[in-house]
Amino acid sequence: MDPVKFIVDGKEVVTTKGTTVIQAAAEAGVAIPHYCYHPKLSIAGNCRMCMVEIEKMPKLQIACNTQVAEGMSVLTQSPKVVAVRKAVMEFLLINHPVDCPICDQAGECQLQNYYMEHNRQESRQEVGKIHDRKKTIFGPNVVFDGERCIKCTRCVRFCQEITKTNELAVINRGDHSTISLFDNAVLDNPLSANVVDICPVGALTDRDFRFKVRVWYLEKTPSICPGCSTGCNISVEAYQNKIARFKPRQNDSVNGPWICDEGRYSFHELAGGERLTMPLIRQEGGLVPTTWENALQAVLSGLRGSPALAGILSGRNTNEETYLFAKLARQLSSAAALEVFYQERELTETQRILMSPDRSPNFRGARDMGVGSNGGFAGLLEELASNKFSSAYIVGEDLLGADGEKIRSALQQLKFLVVQDTKLTETAKLAHVVLPAAHFGEKEGTYTNRQGRVQKLNAAVICPEGARQDSEIFLRLLDGAGHKLAYSAPSEIFSALTQEVAAYSGLNYDSIGEQGCELGSGGGAAS
Amino acid sequence: MEKVLLRNIGVPASHTLSTYQSRGGYASWRKVVQTLKPEQLIEEVKASGLRGRGGAGFPTGMKWSFVPKDSPKPKYLVCNADESEPGTFKDRLLIEQDPHGLVEGTMIAAFAIQSHTAFIYIRGEMAFGATRLEQAVAEGYQAGLIGKNLFGTGYDLDVIVHRGAGAYICGEETALLSSLEGGRGWPKVKPPFPATHGLFGCPTVVNNVETLATLPWILERGAAAYSAMGTEKSKGTKLFSVSGHIARPGVYELEMGYPFKKFLDEDCGGVPNGKKLKGVIPGGGSMPVLKPEELDKVNLDYESVAAAGSLLGSGGVIVMDETVCMVRAALNLARFFAHESCGQCSPCREGVHWMEKILHRVEHGGAQSGDLDLILNIAGNIAGNTICPFGDAAAWPPGAFIRKYRDEFEAHIAAGKCTVRN
Ligand SMILES: Cc1cc2nc3c(=O)[nH]c(=O)nc-3n(C[C@H](O)[C@H](O)[C@H](O)COP(=O)(O)O)c2cc1C
Numbered sequence: 002m003d004p005v006k007f008i009v010d011g012k013e014v015v016t017t018k019g020t021t022v023i024q025a026a027a028e029a030g031v032a033i034p035h036y037c038y039h040p041k042l043s044i045a046g047n048c049r050m051c052m053v054e055i056e057k058m059p060k061l062q063i064a065c066n067t068q069v070a071e072g073m074s075v076l077t078q079s080p081k082v083v084a085v086r087k088a089v090m091e092f093l094l095i096n097h098p099v100d101c102p103i104c105d106q107a108g109e110c111q112l113q114n115y116y117m118e119h120n121r122q123e124s125r126q127e128v129g130k131i132h133d134r135k136k137t138i139f140g141p142n143v144v145f146d147g148e149r150c151i152k153c154t155r156c157v158r159f160c161q162e163i164t165k166t167n168e169l170a171v172i173n174r175g176d177h178s179t180i181s182l183f184d185n186a187v188l189d190n191p192l193s194a195n196v197v198d199i200c201p202v203g204a205l206t207d208r209d210f211r212f213k214v215r216v217w218y219l220e221k222t223p224s225i226c227p228g229c230s231t232g233c234n235i236s237v238e239a240y241q242n243k244i245a246r247f248k249p250r251q252n253d254s255v256n257g258p259w260i261c262d263e264g265r266y267s268f269h270e271l272a273g274g275e276r277l278t279m280p281l282i283r284q285e286g287g288l289v290p291t292t293w294e295n296a297l298q299a300v301l302s303g304l305r306g307s308p309a310l311a312g313i314l315s316g317r318n319t320n321e322e323t324y325l326f327a328k329l330a331r332q333l334s335s336a337a338a339l340e341v342f343y344q345e346r347e348l349t350e351t352q353r354i355l356m357s358p359d360r361s362p363n364f365r366g367a368r369d370m371g372v373g374s375n376g377g378f379a380g381l382l383e384e385l386a387s388n389k390f391s392s393a394y395i396v397g398e399d400l401l402g403a404d405g406e407k408i409r410s411a412l413q414q415l416k417f418l419v420v421q422d423t424k425l426t427e428t429a430k431l432a433h434v435v436l437p438a439a440h441f442g443e444k445e446g447t448y449t450n451r452q453g454r455v456q457k458l459n460a461a462v463i464c465p466e467g468a469r470q471d472s473e474i475f476l477r478l479l480d481g482a483g484h485k486l487a488y489s490a491p492s493e494i495f496s497a498l499t500q501e502v503a504a505y506s507g508l509n510y511d512s513i514g515e516q517g518c519e520l521g522s523g524g525g526a527a528s
Numbered sequence: 529m530e531k532v533l534l535r536n537i538g539v540p541a542s543h544t545l546s547t548y549q550s551r552g553g554y555a556s557w558r559k560v561v562q563t564l565k566p567e568q569l570i571e572e573v574k575a576s577g578l579r580g581r582g583g584a585g586f587p588t589g590m591k592w593s594f595v596p597k598d599s600p601k602p603k604y605l606v607c608n609a610d611e612s613e614p615g616t617f618k619d620r621l622l623i624e625q626d627p628h629g630l631v632e633g634t635m636i637a638a639f640a641i642q643s644h645t646a647f648i649y650i651r652g653e654m655a656f657g658a659t660r661l662e663q664a665v666a667e668g669y670q671a672g673l674i675g676k677n678l679f680g681t682g683y684d685l686d687v688i689v690h691r692g693a694g695a696y697i698c699g700e701e702t703a704l705l706s707s708l709e710g711g712r713g714w715p716k717v718k719p720p721f722p723a724t725h726g727l728f729g730c731p732t733v734v735n736n737v738e739t740l741a742t743l744p745w746i747l748e749r750g751a752a753a754y755s756a757m758g759t760e761k762s763k764g765t766k767l768f769s770v771s772g773h774i775a776r777p778g779v780y781e782l783e784m785g786y787p788f789k790k791f792l793d794e795d796c797g798g799v800p801n802g803k804k805l806k807g808v809i810p811g812g813g814s815m816p817v818l819k820p821e822e823l824d825k826v827n828l829d830y831e832s833v834a835a836a837g838s839l840l841g842s843g844g845v846i847v848m849d850e851t852v853c854m855v856r857a858a859l860n861l862a863r864f865f866a867h868e869s870c871g872q873c874s875p876c877r878e879g880v881h882w883m884e885k886i887l888h889r890v891e892h893g894g895a896q897s898g899d900l901d902l903i904l905n906i907a908g909n910i911a912g913n914t915i916c917p918f919g920d921a922a923a924w925p926p927g928a929f930i931r932k933y934r935d936e937f938e939a940h941i942a943a944g945k946c947t948v949r950n
């Protein structure tokens with residue numbers, strides 16, 4: 002691509018031909034305020050917030066739709082530009098209700114932010130505001146407040162251009178223009194809640210998150226969605242040690258700026274409900290609490306030398322956990338069959354924009370760690386159902402799903418069953434020993450997504466007292482089984498596995514960073 | 529002066545093919561298709577000096593020449609028959625009384641850019657005109673003047689009459705194209721421009737009815753005959769729609785450069801009932817008003833009206849006598865623009881109605897002393913900062929009214945009510 006030299010606020014910058022002024026300025030570290038512009042959507046040019054002065058052009062131009070030209074000189078802070086931003090902010094606010102105290106967007110609202118940066122004047126509008134619909138349900142996850150809407154049309158363009166589902170449209174004219182469901186549609190496409198993220202103001206809010214927490218109290222942790230093997234990058238946002246929401250975290254190699262609704266709300270299922278906080282052991286009359294010491298001893302004596310051990314991991318176990326589990330299972334039984342939970346389903350065209358057919362974010366990683374059998378997960382489940390195993394160790398998955406009856410009777414017939422999970426699932430109720438574990442949001446480690454990208458999970462909340470990290474449990478059992486390892490932190494486990502797993506050799510835990518690194522690309526290889 | 533545009537108006541059954549052809553109609557069309565190369569046609573129209581009559585006065589031949597010749601995409605010629613500018617009703621006369629003249633002109637322009645599909649986008653409210661055009665097009669097809677392999681040359685051209693749904697903004701050429709594409713009547717962000725990315729993303733020329741209706745005459749009589757009329761930069765003749773407090777309202781065809789005052793006083797019979805003239809809008813509702821004392825040196829051509837601080841625009845001349853309350857006139861226009869703003873871009877969507885609401889309280893009571901400066905400031909914040917020129921069109925009139933009749937506005941504010949009427 003041809004290089005183009007241009008000047009922004011006196012600073013000379015080189016960029017490529019076809020780049021817009023707003024992008025090129027951003028590359029040079031100059032942020033131009035904007036509402037309607039979104040890098041993944043078509044140019045609308047309607048908010049007029051991004052106007053800049055361009056040498057030799059009599060009128061100000063919008064930076065989002067103007068391409069750089071050789072030698073072009075752009076001013077983003079000239080008196081004319083400052084004045085027009087102030088004017089545009091005023092226009093956007095004259096009919097806005099300014100109901101920030103009861104608006105979820107407060108604290109992350111571009112109207113608030115830009116008002117402080119570019120306007121800061123008292124209202125000159127005394128002739129009555131236009132009223133519009135408040136609290137209008139657009140779909141299962143999204144609610145619309147017409148008075149707060151600045152008609153940037155990002156939401157409309159998202160539904161036209163990204164999901165191609167066209168649920169939203171602009172109706173009416175002039176300052177009565179508003180966003181509406183088109184032709185009685187419902188905004189329920191599989192990516193619908195992304196419109197909340199791209200709405201620059203509080204017009205579209207998340208029905209799930211609405212009125213839960215003021216956003217400035219949220220603690221944000223970069224992590225990976227546990228929903229499927231796409232491995233969308235997310236920010237896990239917590240309040241008082243509880244996950245309050247997932248937000249997408251942009252990664253153009255994976256999910257761009259989006260996540261799917263299923264993933265977005267998956268934490269309710271995965272992190273909610275009553276947690277196990279004590280190990281349980283089977284005695285006559287059922288499961289009773291016991292100490293970790295006793296529970297681990299029972300596991301060792303129950304599984305050691307097992308003639309046929311089925312080891313089943315969750316698709317949400319990290320590479321580090323999986324690596325340890327494989328070691329442990331082999332230590333316990335020379336005849337261990339290892340599998341990771343994996344089930345596929347049909348996806349619609351819109352789902353396929355982002356989603357993978359499975360629900361196992363680290364399926365690929367588990368395979369890389371040597372977890373896998375000839376018949377795959379389905380084959381192993383069949384073997385289990387036909388009583389091929391004497392004992393089983395099941396981590397983080399409830400296997401008694403839809404047609405669980407065959408599995409139930411098979412599990413009941415096992416000589417020894419260990420279940421390690423966050424909750425007392427139907428599967429756990431059948432166990433001889435139940436070990437309380439941490440969920441995805443409480444752990445650190447790595448997932449390898451479908452395309453072979455190693456990405457980092459971080460603990461967003463602290464696991465309840467009494468429960469333990471899966472890796473810690475595996476390490477203690479390994480120790481008890483006579484295979485003490487000299488490391489324990491995820492970073493240390495990771496560097497150990499890079500020594501053993503060829504595909505991961507050369508990778509460095511710290512250089513995975515917030516955007517991950519691709520296997521075999523050498524991208525993350527710090528060697 | 530010889531009539532170019534109104535030559536068939538008033539002739540019995542002027543709208544029929546037989547009448548039109550009996551007066552020489554479609555001879556130019558036949559000549560163009562059979563004997564001219566597109567480039568020759570463009571040169572001829574360039575030489576005539578014809579400028580677009582839709583308001584902006586852009587040279588027509590030059591506009592055509594921006595259409596890329598080597599584009600693999602289809603090209604479109606679109607006739608803008610959305611005429612909705614306040615005080616403008618000249619296109620309607622042509623459409624209803626001389627539809628074949630428009631169809632012929634449309635086809636000539638289509639040939640110039642080698643388009644094989646031409647659209648005539650007509651304002652929804654002009655139901656009668658649309659019917660006339662549809663009849664004319666049907667007659668043209670029947671007579672072999674429109675359609676495939678015209679005059680045996682292999683050139684194909686379809687003409688499609690499309691009725692709009694009735695919005696002023698759909699007269700703005702890119703909003704028209706959005707509407708014609710089946711979308712909301714929203715102007716498009718430029719660049720790209722229609723010449724390269726117009727209708728359905730294809731090279732497109734949009735021309736006004738009057739512009740196109742001039743073409744058959746130019747082809748018949750030659751560029752030189754046309755450019756012999758008018759002034760140095762404003763060639764030929766132009767239609768003026770005259771309305772308001774005037775003895776003989778109507779549509780007039782004048783040679784460009786005709787003295788404005790003479791036109792109003794002599795041709796149009798002046799202000800009736802012994803009243804005095806208070807103001808004139810020369811170019812349709814979106815153009816700045818002129819005071820009587822500003823008219824003396826003004827001639828009706830683009831340059832002269834611009835020099836007086838207004839614009840010739842569509843040639844919609846709105847005459848106001850001394851009984852008119854200028855606050856109410858400004859309010860009336862502001863209400864129109866607030867209602868017609870498409871609502872796409874922030875300054876126009878929010879600002880135009882805001883101005884209307886302030887003007888409303890100047891006229892009806894409750895105004896504050898700073899209101900006039902506030903309106904001027906809002907108008908300044910809109911003009912030049914919008915997606916399409918509607919923003920300017922909406923911002924100019926209140927500014928001009930306030931600057932030129934400020935005493936009257938101040939008096940309203942001081943009195944807390946209208947000081948002109950009752
Ligand atoms: C708000 C607005 C309304 C317009 N309305 C009309 C109209 O009704 N008819 C028209 O021919 N041009 C109208 N125009 C001008 C068109 O955008 C365009 O310039 C014109 O059709 C081009 O034709 P011409 O080159 O023959 O003048 C309007 C422009 C604006 C900004």
Ligand code: SF4
Pocket residue numbers: 149150151152153154155156157180199200201202204205
């Ligand atoms: S709802 Fe939000 S995203 Fe949609 S147009 Fe309004 S402000 Fe923009």
Ligand code: SF4
Pocket residue numbers: 226227228229230231232233256260261262263264265355356357
């Ligand atoms: S596509 Fe998969 S990884 Fe991405 S948000 Fe949805 S469930 Fe999560």
Ligand code: SF4
Pocket residue numbers: 697714715868869870871872873874876877914915916917918919
């Ligand atoms: S200036 Fe007015 S009419 Fe033109 S695009 Fe903007 S809002 Fe619409």
Ligand code: FES
Pocket residue numbers: 034035036037038045046047048049050051052063064065066
């Ligand atoms: S960001 Fe450029 S006009 Fe909105």
